[in-house]
Amino acid sequence: MRxxxxxxxxxxxxxVAVSVLGGxxxxxxVKHLLTGTKRFNELGRLVxxxxxxxxxxxxxxxxxxxIVQRTVHPxxxxxxxxxxxxxxxxxxxxVTMMNDWGAEFAGExxxx
Amino acid sequence: MRxxxxxxxxxxxxxVAVSVLGGxxxxxxVKHLLTGTKRFNELGRLVxxxxxxxxxxxxxxxxxxxIVQRTVHPxxxxxxxxxxxxxxxxxxxxVTMMNDWGAEFAGExxxx
DNA sequence: CGGTATCCAACTAGATACTG
DNA sequence: CAGTATCTAGTTGGATACCG
Numbered sequence: 001m002r003x004x005x006x007x008x009x010x011x012x013x014x015x016v017a018v019s020v021l022g023g024x025x026x027x028x029x030v031k032h033l034l035t036g037t038k039r040f041n042e043l044g045r046l047v048x049x050x051x052x053x054x055x056x057x058x059x060x061x062x063x064x065x066x067i068v069q070r071t072v073h074p075x076x077x078x079x080x081x082x083x084x085x086x087x088x089x090x091x092x093x094x095v096t097m098m099n100d101w102g103a104e105f106a107g108e109x110x111x112x
Numbered sequence: 113m114r115x116x117x118x119x120x121x122x123x124x125x126x127x128v129a130v131s132v133l134g135g136x137x138x139x140x141x142v143k144h145l146l147t148g149t150k151r152f153n154e155l156g157r158l159v160x161x162x163x164x165x166x167x168x169x170x171x172x173x174x175x176x177x178x179i180v181q182r183t184v185h186p187x188x189x190x191x192x193x194x195x196x197x198x199x200x201x202x203x204x205x206x207v208t209m210m211n212d213w214g215a216e217f218a219g220e221x222x223x224x
Numbered sequence: 225c226g227g228t229a230t231c232c233a234a235c236t237a238g239a240t241a242c243t244g
Numbered sequence: 245c246a247g248t249a250t251c252t253a254g255t256t257g258g259a260t261a262c263c264g
Contacts (some may be wrong), residue, residue, distance in 0.1 A: 002255085003161070009218035012140045012163055014207060016214030022134055024115075024256080033180075037181045040226050049115070049123055051258060052227065065217075077225045078264085087217075094209050095126060101206060102128030105177075105199075106121035114235085136237080152246050163238060164247065189245045190244085 020065050021091075023058045025050045030067065030088060031095045037083040067091070132177050133203075135170045137162045142179065142200060143207045149195040179203070 002022075008015035021027055024035040025047050032038060032046045044055050059082060062068040073079040084091075114134075120127035133139055138161050144150060144158045156167050171194060174180040179200040185191040196203075 005218050005221050007161070009214070009222075011159065012143065013211045013218060014140050014143050014215035015137075016218045018134075018136060018139055018214075020214075020217060022130075022136070023158050024130065025127075025132070027130055028219040031124065035213075047123065047232095049119070051260095052175040053229095053234085053259095054257060056227065057256090060190075072226095075225095076264095080226060087220075090213070090216075091185050094206070094213060097206050097209060099125045101202070102121070102125035102130075104202075105132060106117050106125060106128045107115050110121075156246095163240095165239095166237060168247065169236090179248090187245095188244095190247085192246060194247095 009088050023061060025054065026062060027091075027095060027098060029055070029058060029062065030084065030091050031099065032083045033068065033073070033082060033088065034092055034095060037081050040080050040082070043082065062088070130180050132179070135173060137166065138170050138174060139203075139207060139210060140166070141170060141174065142196065142203050142209065145180065145194060145196045146207060147206055152192050152194070155194065174200070180214065 003015060003019045005016055005019065019032075029043060030048055038046075042094050043059070043072070044050070044052060047055060048056075053065060059068060059070070063070050066085055069083050069085050071081045071083070073081070115127060115131045117128055120131050140159055141155060144155060150158075152167070155171070156162070156164060159167060162170075165176075169182065171180060171182065175182050178197055181195050181197050183193045183195070185193070
């Protein structure tokens with residue numbers, strides 16, 4: 001995981017996407033951000049199995065990769081907002097497909 | 113990674129898909145299998161950065177999850193073929209999207 | 225509120241060598 | 245050919261506590 005883009009693309013562009021999106025919670029975070037700007041603890045509540053450290057790291061990597069934009073509002077108490085960039089919003093169809101495929105898979109698996 | 117399906121789906125169906133498909137080479141293997149049945153070393157050559165151990169494990173997990181079917185032909189030398197199941201073929205649109213998105217991402221990233 | 229720091233367990237991945 | 249065995253390095257994730 002986290003192969004440099006330049007190498008990944010030589011093997012296969014699919015690898016690039018896996019490299020950028022492959023963190024355990026990344027696509028779920030993107031999914032929630034597709035419904036609008038969110039604050040840090042809001043995202044944390046939406047992904048209850050991940051702890052703050054994990055959420056922080058994955059958001060920072062998404063930021064580095066230009067998927068997410070982080071805005072700090074200098075207030076007390078602090079307010080930090082996360083929103084998708086244009087590149088992040090371009091993931092909408094992909095997230096929808098993964099969501100549908102995952103729901104289908106879970107339905108079949110749990111029935112059997 | 114590799115959250116049990118039953119828990120993942122409670123959080124979000126996207127997590128299910130990530131759990132099943134999130135291995136570093138899994139989607140690339142699926143992509144190559146979409147073009148037809150392949151033998152073990154053929155797949156290995158198509159994913160040159162992964163070693164045999166890694167390819168083996170990821171194929172086995174895909175098999176457990178009903179994405180890939182493994183057929184051993186009792187010959188000398190041995191021949192083992194991997195093909196997608198119906199569930200595996202249902203990933204075709206997803207793989208295409210990831211491929212296109214990855215290519216786009218790499219293009220933008222390398223240019224800048 | 226939105227994180228960091230620390231420490232630690234578990235898993236992943238790779239190199240290399242070997243086998244039925 | 246299609247793996248397995250062994251050993252090791254590196255990454256991910258989690259619990260808990262603390263900070264500006």
